[in-house]
Amino acid sequence: MNxxxxxxxxxQDAFAPASEAGPAPKRVVVGFGFWVFLLSDIxxxxxxxxxxxxxxxxxxxxxxxxxxxxxxxVAIETACLLISSYTCGLxxxxxxxxxRADTYMFALITFVLxxxxxxxxxxxxxxxxxxxxxxxxxxxxxxxxxxxxxxxLHVTAGLIWLAVMMSQVAIRGFRPAVDRRLLCFALFWxxxxxxxxxLFTAVYLMxxxx
Amino acid sequence: xxxxxxxxxPGDVSIFGRAGRMAAxxxxxxxxxxxxxxxxxxxxxxxxxxxxxxxxxVPMGLVVLAIAQMGVHLVFFLHxxxxxxxxNNVLALAFGVLIVFLVVVGSLWIMTDLNTNMMPSxxxxxxxxx
Numbered sequence: 001m002n003x004x005x006x007x008x009x010x011x012q013d014a015f016a017p018a019s020e021a022g023p024a025p026k027r028v029v030v031g032f033g034f035w036v037f038l039l040s041d042i043x044x045x046x047x048x049x050x051x052x053x054x055x056x057x058x059x060x061x062x063x064x065x066x067x068x069x070x071x072x073x074v075a076i077e078t079a080c081l082l083i084s085s086y087t088c089g090l091x092x093x094x095x096x097x098x099x100r101a102d103t104y105m106f107a108l109i110t111f112v113l114x115x116x117x118x119x120x121x122x123x124x125x126x127x128x129x130x131x132x133x134x135x136x137x138x139x140x141x142x143x144x145x146x147x148x149x150x151x152x153l154h155v156t157a158g159l160i161w162l163a164v165m166m167s168q169v170a171i172r173g174f175r176p177a178v179d180r181r182l183l184c185f186a187l188f189w190x191x192x193x194x195x196x197x198x199l200f201t202a203v204y205l206m207x208x209x210x
Numbered sequence: 211x212x213x214x215x216x217x218x219x220p221g222d223v224s225i226f227g228r229a230g231r232m233a234a235x236x237x238x239x240x241x242x243x244x245x246x247x248x249x250x251x252x253x254x255x256x257x258x259x260x261x262x263x264x265x266x267x268v269p270m271g272l273v274v275l276a277i278a279q280m281g282v283h284l285v286f287f288l289h290x291x292x293x294x295x296x297x298n299n300v301l302a303l304a305f306g307v308l309i310v311f312l313v314v315v316g317s318l319w320i321m322t323d324l325n326t327n328m329m330p331s332x333x334x335x336x337x338x339x340x
Contacts, residue, residue, distance in 0.1 A: 036302055053317070
């Protein structure tokens, strides 16, 4: 009789409304907290985007976007980041299935594609600076280097984070804390790709169009 | 009964609709997302370079394509849904989008307005002083 009551209670518990379910699991709390951080990061980027949009024509007689931007390298950067976002998703699946070899492989692909993105971007910046288009040249270039450079710094930080996470998987294994950090990393990496969508649209493609 | 006991962590797959076949369909979901994102990105680059379209409509078209691609990323990569276990995630996202919209559109609106109402710049002033 007692057993029957216990089973009945458990069923009730599974369908209890959110207000009666008790504290949420730590994975949900951590994931949601990181989601709020990411949204605040996106709000910061929106301020940089607004500054860029306001200053885009303030070239002070210097070079404008359509003289500086190389669409081919932007397309390669976009492909790198998009495919790395995909392999990052596959890495999340490998983590939840506890497949260690797949996790390392997809993390490596993600890392290489992200590093290729950063390499191309640094190369592009160096090329622009060599042609005299430095951040000091005009308000347009200050805003450009700030918004694109800030995204590049985020990607670099993500690469360091990914390397640290892989060493944690190797040393500590798939324990809950490592699992939660991997969830946060995946969220971070996908969010960076969303910011890049707006970068290549608002900065590069609209900049090429006069 | 559609009331979920907890909200879901963002990035986790919702239990509604695809319970039990998560791992099997997971790769499929990411692949659909990748294909859609690639199509939208390629369309963006084509729209920016073609002369077939009315030039003044191109920026608006690019914005629409970017919003669509953002939606693809949110649904297929971040697994944000409208299921009851995603309420908190969607509400936080909606608030974030509201603030982003206010910052960008507000800045552009105010600065354009200030530019239009600007005092005549240095050149005409000099002419007037002569």
